Amino acid sequence: MFGIILSALNMALAWLVRSVLVKFVAYFALWFITTEFIQVLQVAGVLPNASSLTTVLGGVPAAVWYFLDLFAFSQGLPIVLAAVATRFIIRRIPVIG
Structure with a gap:
């Protein structure tokens, strides 16, 4: 009985490390690199x-501003500038671009 609980705990811990923790670290690293x-x-x-x-x-x-x-x-201008800058940065990241 104790072996089954230990096995289930091991599987839950392995899932947590593989799917949650590793992805969090990878996405945080990509976000941090991009913002810096x-x-x-x-x-x-530039x-x-x-x-x-x-x-x-x-x-x-003034006629054009209307x-x-x-x-x-x-x-719209800040949105477009942010999108172009983000596209530029993402294309230069070796893992993604």
């Missing part, structure tokens, strides 16, 4: 910062 890589790209000047985007978008005339606001450009 974004900061490295920002410091290197990714634009808020002040450079503000100066670029400051020269847009249509940009109509299409929710102010909400």
Whole structure:
């Protein structure tokens, strides 16, 4: 009887280590590398910062801003920039890309 319980406990522990713990460590490592890589790209000047985007978008005339606001450009631009940066980073990770 004790052997059956020990075997079940061993199987549960093996499942926990294989499917939960290892995946958590792998996904956390990928997340950490990705977020730190974004900061490295920002410091290197590859990714634009808020002040450079503000100066670029400051020269847009009011008539153009009307249509940009109509299409929710102010909400869509950060989403598109984040998606492009994430795609760039994911393509460079050796395990995934």
